[in-house]
Amino acid sequence: MKSIKTWLWLHKWSSLICTLFMLLLCLTGLPLIFSHEIDHLLGNEIEPSIERTHNNQISLDKVIENAQKIYPNRLPRFIARDIDDDQTWTVSLGEPDNKNENLKFVIVDAHNAKVLGEAKSDEGFMYVMFKLHVDLFAGLPGTLFLGVMGLLLIVSILSGVVLYAPFMRRLDFGDIRKNRGSNLKRLDTHNLIGIVTLVWMLVVGATGVINTCSELLLKYWQSDQIKAMTVSYKNLPLPTSLASLQKSVDAALIHRPGMRLGFVAFPDTSFSSPHHYGVFTRGNTPLTSKLIYPILVDAKTAKVTDSKEIPWYLKTLLLSQPLHFGDYGGLLLKVIWSILDIATIAVLWTGLVLWWRKRNQTTTVNVELTTHLNKAS
Amino acid sequence: LTKKNKNLKRIFFWPTVLGFLIASALVTALIKDGLVEQLSLFGLILPIIVIAYFYWVKSK
Numbered sequence: 001m002k003s004i005k006t007w008l009w010l011h012k013w014s015s016l017i018c019t020l021f022m023l024l025l026c027l028t029g030l031p032l033i034f035s036h037e038i039d040h041l042l043g044n045e046i047e048p049s050i051e052r053t054h055n056n057q058i059s060l061d062k063v064i065e066n067a068q069k070i071y072p073n074r075l076p077r078f079i080a081r082d083i084d085d086d087q088t089w090t091v092s093l094g095e096p097d098n099k100n101e102n103l104k105f106v107i108v109d110a111h112n113a114k115v116l117g118e119a120k121s122d123e124g125f126m127y128v129m130f131k132l133h134v135d136l137f138a139g140l141p142g143t144l145f146l147g148v149m150g151l152l153l154i155v156s157i158l159s160g161v162v163l164y165a166p167f168m169r170r171l172d173f174g175d176i177r178k179n180r181g182s183n184l185k186r187l188d189t190h191n192l193i194g195i196v197t198l199v200w201m202l203v204v205g206a207t208g209v210i211n212t213c214s215e216l217l218l219k220y221w222q223s224d225q226i227k228a229m230t231v232s233y234k235n236l237p238l239p240t241s242l243a244s245l246q247k248s249v250d251a252a253l254i255h256r257p258g259m260r261l262g263f264v265a266f267p268d269t270s271f272s273s274p275h276h277y278g279v280f281t282r283g284n285t286p287l288t289s290k291l292i293y294p295i296l297v298d299a300k301t302a303k304v305t306d307s308k309e310i311p312w313y314l315k316t317l318l319l320s321q322p323l324h325f326g327d328y329g330g331l332l333l334k335v336i337w338s339i340l341d342i343a344t345i346a347v348l349w350t351g352l353v354l355w356w357r358k359r360n361q362t363t364t365v366n367v368e369l370t371t372h373l374n375k376a377s
Numbered sequence: 378l379t380k381k382n383k384n385l386k387r388i389f390f391w392p393t394v395l396g397f398l399i400a401s402a403l404v405t406a407l408i409k410d411g412l413v414e415q416l417s418l419f420g421l422i423l424p425i426i427v428i429a430y431f432y433w434v435k436s437k
Contacts, residue, residue, distance in 0.1 A: 164388070164389075164392070165388050169384065173390070173391040174391075174431035176432060176435075178436045192428060192432070193428055195392045196427055197399075197424060197428075198392065199396040199399040199400050200399050200424070203400075203403060285408075286408055286409060286414075287407065287408045290407075319407070323403065323407065328406060328407055329414060329418050332415075333418055336421045336422060339425050340421075340424075343428065
């Protein structure tokens with residue numbers, strides 16, 4: 001009896017603190033599940049004018065050259081493409097003295113190096129949804145705060161599982177008492193949806209928490225592995241001109257044959273060193289295509305200097321992303337994700353209303369619970 | 378105690394089955410392609426059907 005009271009206290013407070021933020025995350029997450037489709041519908045997606053059957057890719061040096069023509073005073077920082085996209089490259093360009101912030105994203109055709117347009121990443125409805133979901137417009141502190149709220153959600157889910165037993169003692173699985181007052185119906189609905197979606201909520205909650213650590217994990221990886229891999233360059237002068245990007249990428253792909261180019265980080269970013277291109281390849285199986293394999297290429301000579309598998313914490317981060325986004329099983333999985341997201345909103349909402357009602361009066365829920373608990377003990 | 382354990386088994390039987398189903402479907406869809414992936418997605422639809430059934434069809 002006493003221990004159940006402790007669990008009730010834990011469930012109540014962990015939920016109360018995080019519920020409003022979780023409601024916000026569920027509501028903003030809903031459009032984000034379909035961000036690709038929404039961009040497509042709104043006409044914001046930039047695609048090559050002709051779908052090609054052949055796959056003759058043009059030199060990456062030409063791609064960079066043409067992208068830079070749009071912003072002649074900026075320097076390339078990254079060149080990247082989506083996991084399943086062979087048609088376009090996104091070139092990010094930064095200001096010379098503020099290299100890694102306030103980037104511009106130019107989309108270039110991968111076959112003829114024609115500039116297709118610019119990806120606007122800092123305006124519109126989806127941008128607001130994204131920022132509210134990721135950092136509440138508060139940068140890294142906002143992200144970490146949401147991570148703590150996610151941890152509270154996990155505490156609330158686990159304490160909810162413990163409490164499920166005393167509440168279900170006299171009921172069968174799935175029973176909803178519809179005709180005995182709105183509070184009992186609400187309680188039964190809360191318990192049913194909560195226990196059925198339990199594993200999904202735990203997975204999306206936990207992977208969300210891991211994602212909030214991504215910036216810190218990348219910084220740690222850079223100060224740890226990248227630094228160790230480039231220690232012999234420590235006292236060398238910085239390269240004044242860069243070797244051909246295409247040559248560097250070719251060298252990297254020969255070093256790791258059978259892999260697919262994912263993205264390249266130009267020297268002096270969070271994915272490279274001041275002396276190296278960071279070339280990142282992906283595997284070809286469903287699992288390894290979600291991971292990245294870094295190859296460091298000397299930015300002066302276009303020769304591979306080192307390559308090391310990413311550490312376990314980056315693998316965990318990369319695999320937790322699809323499990324959070326629900327973007328790895330086509331449109332069907334996205335629809336399932338959105339239904340389960342709405343189910344989570346129902347659990348949060350019914351929980352909040354149950355607490356609100358209970359706060360104002362001694363309800364049948366209380367009476368019911370006391371009866372249950374007395375019988376149990 | 379035995380009676381209590383029996384009761385706990387009864388209470389958590391279906392939640393455990395559904396939990397295992399969801400977990401294996403999530404992971405299988407992540408590491409497999411094609412038909413196996415599609416089949417595992419149906420494993421994720423089942424919990425939704427279970428909720429809908431008890432909420433709209435079977436509630437008393």
